[in-house]
Amino acid sequence: MNTSVQYLLKRLGIYTIAGWAAVTLNFFIPRMMPGDPVSVMFASFRGKLKPEAIEALKQTFGFTDEPLLNKYINYLSHLLKGDLGISTAYFPEKVSSIILSGLGWTLLLVGISLIISFVIGSLIGMIIAWKRDGKLDSILPPSFSFISSFPYFFTAMLLLYFLGFKLGWFPIRHAYNSDLIPGFNIEFIVSCLHHALLPASTLIFMGIGGWMLQMRNNMIGTISTDYISFAKSKGLSQKRIMIWYAAKNAILPIITSFGMAIGFILNGTILTEIIFSYPGQGYILFQAVQAQDFQLMQGIFLTITLSVLAANWLIDILVLILDPRTRK
Amino acid sequence: MKLIFKYIPYAIVGIFAFQQCADSTTKKNYKGLVVSQEQQASWIRNFNPLTPGGSARWPTAAGIYEPLMIYNSMKGKYIPWLAVKHEWNVRNDILILDIRKDVSWSDSQPFSGKDVLFTFNLLKEFPAFDIRALWSYLESVKLLNEYEVEFTFSSIYVPGLDAIVGQTIVPEHIWSKVEDPIKFTNPDPVGTGPYTEILKFQNQVWELGKNPNYWQPGKPKVEKLTFPAFPTNVQATYALINGEVDWAGNFIPAIDRIFVDKNPENHHYWFPRSGGSIFLYPNTTKKHLNNKAFRKAISYSIDRELIAKVAMYDYTVPADITALSEGMSRWRENKKRNENWNKFNRDKAISLLDSLKYSFSKDKTSYDNNELAFEIIVVSGWSDWIRAAQIISRNLKAIGINASVRTYDFGTWFSKLQTGDFDLAIAWAEKGNTPYNLYRGLMSQKLVKPIDETSSLNWHRYGNAEIDVLCQQYEKTSDPKLIKNIIFKMQDIFIENLPAIPLFSEPSWGEYNTSRFTNFPNEQNPYAQLSPNNVPENLLVLIELEPVK
Numbered sequence: 001m002n003t004s005v006q007y008l009l010k011r012l013g014i015y016t017i018a019g020w021a022a023v024t025l026n027f028f029i030p031r032m033m034p035g036d037p038v039s040v041m042f043a044s045f046r047g048k049l050k051p052e053a054i055e056a057l058k059q060t061f062g063f064t065d066e067p068l069l070n071k072y073i074n075y076l077s078h079l080l081k082g083d084l085g086i087s088t089a090y091f092p093e094k095v096s097s098i099i100l101s102g103l104g105w106t107l108l109l110v111g112i113s114l115i116i117s118f119v120i121g122s123l124i125g126m127i128i129a130w131k132r133d134g135k136l137d138s139i140l141p142p143s144f145s146f147i148s149s150f151p152y153f154f155t156a157m158l159l160l161y162f163l164g165f166k167l168g169w170f171p172i173r174h175a176y177n178s179d180l181i182p183g184f185n186i187e188f189i190v191s192c193l194h195h196a197l198l199p200a201s202t203l204i205f206m207g208i209g210g211w212m213l214q215m216r217n218n219m220i221g222t223i224s225t226d227y228i229s230f231a232k233s234k235g236l237s238q239k240r241i242m243i244w245y246a247a248k249n250a251i252l253p254i255i256t257s258f259g260m261a262i263g264f265i266l267n268g269t270i271l272t273e274i275i276f277s278y279p280g281q282g283y284i285l286f287q288a289v290q291a292q293d294f295q296l297m298q299g300i301f302l303t304i305t306l307s308v309l310a311a312n313w314l315i316d317i318l319v320l321i322l323d324p325r326t327r328k
Numbered sequence: 329m330k331l332i333f334k335y336i337p338y339a340i341v342g343i344f345a346f347q348q349c350a351d352s353t354t355k356k357n358y359k360g361l362v363v364s365q366e367q368q369a370s371w372i373r374n375f376n377p378l379t380p381g382g383s384a385r386w387p388t389a390a391g392i393y394e395p396l397m398i399y400n401s402m403k404g405k406y407i408p409w410l411a412v413k414h415e416w417n418v419r420n421d422i423l424i425l426d427i428r429k430d431v432s433w434s435d436s437q438p439f440s441g442k443d444v445l446f447t448f449n450l451l452k453e454f455p456a457f458d459i460r461a462l463w464s465y466l467e468s469v470k471l472l473n474e475y476e477v478e479f480t481f482s483s484i485y486v487p488g489l490d491a492i493v494g495q496t497i498v499p500e501h502i503w504s505k506v507e508d509p510i511k512f513t514n515p516d517p518v519g520t521g522p523y524t525e526i527l528k529f530q531n532q533v534w535e536l537g538k539n540p541n542y543w544q545p546g547k548p549k550v551e552k553l554t555f556p557a558f559p560t561n562v563q564a565t566y567a568l569i570n571g572e573v574d575w576a577g578n579f580i581p582a583i584d585r586i587f588v589d590k591n592p593e594n595h596h597y598w599f600p601r602s603g604g605s606i607f608l609y610p611n612t613t614k615k616h617l618n619n620k621a622f623r624k625a626i627s628y629s630i631d632r633e634l635i636a637k638v639a640m641y642d643y644t645v646p647a648d649i650t651a652l653s654e655g656m657s658r659w660r661e662n663k664k665r666n667e668n669w670n671k672f673n674r675d676k677a678i679s680l681l682d683s684l685k686y687s688f689s690k691d692k693t694s695y696d697n698n699e700l701a702f703e704i705i706v707v708s709g710w711s712d713w714i715r716a717a718q719i720i721s722r723n724l725k726a727i728g729i730n731a732s733v734r735t736y737d738f739g740t741w742f743s744k745l746q747t748g749d750f751d752l753a754i755a756w757a758e759k760g761n762t763p764y765n766l767y768r769g770l771m772s773q774k775l776v777k778p779i780d781e782t783s784s785l786n787w788h789r790y791g792n793a794e795i796d797v798l799c800q801q802y803e804k805t806s807d808p809k810l811i812k813n814i815i816f817k818m819q820d821i822f823i824e825n826l827p828a829i830p831l832f833s834e835p836s837w838g839e840y841n842t843s844r845f846t847n848f849p850n851e852q853n854p855y856a857q858l859s860p861n862n863v864p865e866n867l868l869v870l871i872e873l874e875p876v877k
Binding site: 033036039040054055056057059060086089090091092093098101102165172173174175176178181182273274275277278279280283284287290292 | 368369370372374376379380383454455456457458459461510511512513530531532533556557558559560563566567570738739740742743746782784
């Protein structure tokens with residue numbers, strides 16, 4: 001067990017370095033974009049704002065001509081104190097409170113849909129691999145690859161238009177009914193679920209195929225191993241072999257990619273949230289990039305980075321528990 | 329597998345249960361007037377009317393708070409608001425404003441000239457608030473008595489009136505206690521405007537109730553305003569079509585088919601062409617483009633009718649030769665002119681090029697054996713302008729000039745424009761209450777900066793000394809006749825030199841639904857601009873709206 005703790009600490013160290021590298025890139029890359037937040041804001045008025053306002057805006061945001069390195073050191077020291085700075089696009093709101101207003105909704109939407117698509121995808125993958133050459137195995141993989149090869153925004157807008165706008169089955173915007181006051185009661189929770197259903201199902205539909213194929217391929221590899229043949233000849237029940245002998249081993253590599261997927265999905269929700277007017281942080285990120293709001297961009301990238309690193313560390317622990325080989 | 333089938337009936341029941349909820353949620357019955365002006369995914373509570381950059385919620389600057397006077401662009405005059413009268417001294421360096429009596433703040437405290445004085449001093453203390461750079465020409469502001477404020481100018485600058493009377497006024501008894509007004513989000517505003525009470529503030533929707541102490545008796549007639557968050561134009565348009573929004577300022581393509589036809593009785597729009605003019609800017613530091621006759625040849629070759637029809641969905645008309653939009657048409661001088669370069673005339677363009685010793689062979693125009701090639705830069709995603717640029721590109725090809733369209737991200741595009749790193753660019757121009765701002769911005773020599781230096785105006789780098797003389801005269805006079813004369817002279821210089829090629833005037837977008845509220849301005853009753861995007865003119869509309877009986 002001692003070696004396991006060592007291993008986990010080592011991983012933690014690697015993630016800390018990765019986190020620092022990400023923070024540094026977050027700081028420098030946005031600043032390499034041409035233009036600056038003040039002129040973008042000025043320009044958004046399309047001639048209605050006097051050019052003199054540029055100076056006033058610079059004063060407001062506290063822009064200085066300090067060297068970039070000083071700004072970077074300043075940024076790091078504020079970051080260590082937990083201060084993410086002030087947004088320019090939503091001036092004078094704190095970056096942290098803007099992120100908090102959206103993060104919960106994004107995690108809810110992404111979390112639920114990621115888990116559902118992972119569970120369903122892996123289950124289907126397991127079953128069709130076990131009964132390969134069956135009807136399901138010849139129908140599901142091609143049809144899901146077909147669905148997930150559509151551009152995401154196309155599918156999402158199509159569903160929004162037909163199921164939401166034309167048929168009125170689902171609300172076409174927002175995370176809950178605006179007449180309700182957020183709180184922990186049945187009506188509000190039902191409203192939240194109802195609003196999440198359409199955006200979540202687009203994410204699930206697009207995600208399921210990948211998990212299914214990955215699981216199916218891993219399963220087929222495991223099924224042909226000797227210990228499965230041995231288990232079969234011992235006369236264990238089919239279900240027991242499928243779940244506890246084949247699937248348990250086949251799922252290990254997929255769990256690792258689950259950690260990666262969290263990062264991709266957090267970015268991917270930008271489209272979901274724009275299309276479904278979902279008040280999450282993906283849309284805020286989009287706005288921040290458009291307005292060249294460096295502080296807000298950094299803050300959001302930081303939350304994404306941290307959540308991906310944290311998820312990966314948790315998965316390291318999970319793999320350690322599931323796979324005795326990693327423990328040695 | 330059987331398991332899955334077993335649960336399908338439950339799933340179906342579930343969907344139907346949700347559908348039941350759907351009926352109650354999609355047809356929202358807001359009691360307030362639903363406005364869609366800002367596009368946001370979630371609302372941030374900021375009601376500081378002085379923060380620059382428009383990060384406060386609409387209508388903070390003109391709705392919760394109010395300016396001293398409002399320029400009505402439909403009528404072309406100032407409407408007295410918190411100030412009832414303005415008067416210049418003979419030398420035009422002292423301005424006296426009479427402040428309205430019997431106005432109180434929404435917390436029942438009286439409003440007076442003291443609040444006006446306080447606001448202007450706040451701008452002096454915090455230059456970040458002074459977005460109109462008032463204190464660059466003001467010397468002092470003082471109270472003559474409780475309802476008379478005197479502004480002394482350090483140099484004569486009559487156009488400063490626009491900025492002074494346009495200033496939003498904040499209450500001294502609250503703001504004097506605010507420690508850092510720049511970072512103040514003013515969560516519970518106290519204003520003089522018709523709507524001041526924040527009834528509800530959630531990330532998806534907020535509501536603004538009427539001011540119980542509003543100074544205009546019997547107004548406003550609508551109890552409250554509701555603002556649902558729509559992150560994109562598409563979402564806002566869906567809501568408009570569904571009848572969930574009563575008043576909006578969105579761009580909608582093919583609006584007659586998409587919006588009006590769904591409910592011709594109640595769905596209306598009014599797109600007066602009162603916005604600014606959109607120009608094709610030639611970089612006048614580049615060869616060929618520095619020649620006014622060459623610029624005129626380009627202008628002759630452009631089919632503006634086609635641009636208005638195809639690129640702008642027929643919402644606008646080709647630009648006037650004065651470059652003034654229809655909202656400014658009262659400033660156009662009606663006289664017989666020799667120039668008509670705003671008319672599409674390909675033969676004239678070619679003969680002009682011929683007379684300039686350009687040679688035309690194999691569909692290519694060249695000069696000293698060099699073929700002409702330019703790039704038109706546009707913002708990527710701004711589809712109307714991109715289509716306009718493509719039409720211009722084809723028009724120029726027809727006279728043998730190779731002009732390719734390049735799109736850039738907004739930030740890149742704007743920095744190229746400002747530093748003069750372009751051949752041709754489509755962009756907006758300065759707006760103001762008179763054409764002075766437009767002509768000064770397009771032609772003042774003082775504003776010309778060298779290439780590579782960021783310039784906030786005069787991106788095409790054209791300077792004309794006569795214009796600066798005229799500007800100086802304009803800045804020193806308050807005589808309407810003289811003002812008109814100066815503007816006419818500027819107009820002649822513009823038409824003669826064509827520093828930037830006007831294409832069309834921008835419509836101002838406004839839609840409304842009369843099923844629950846009426847008395848919106850429209851073509852028959854143009855008491856103000858319909859679009860809520862015109863701050864502070866939107867205030868004139870806010871107080872006139874009324875519920876359907």
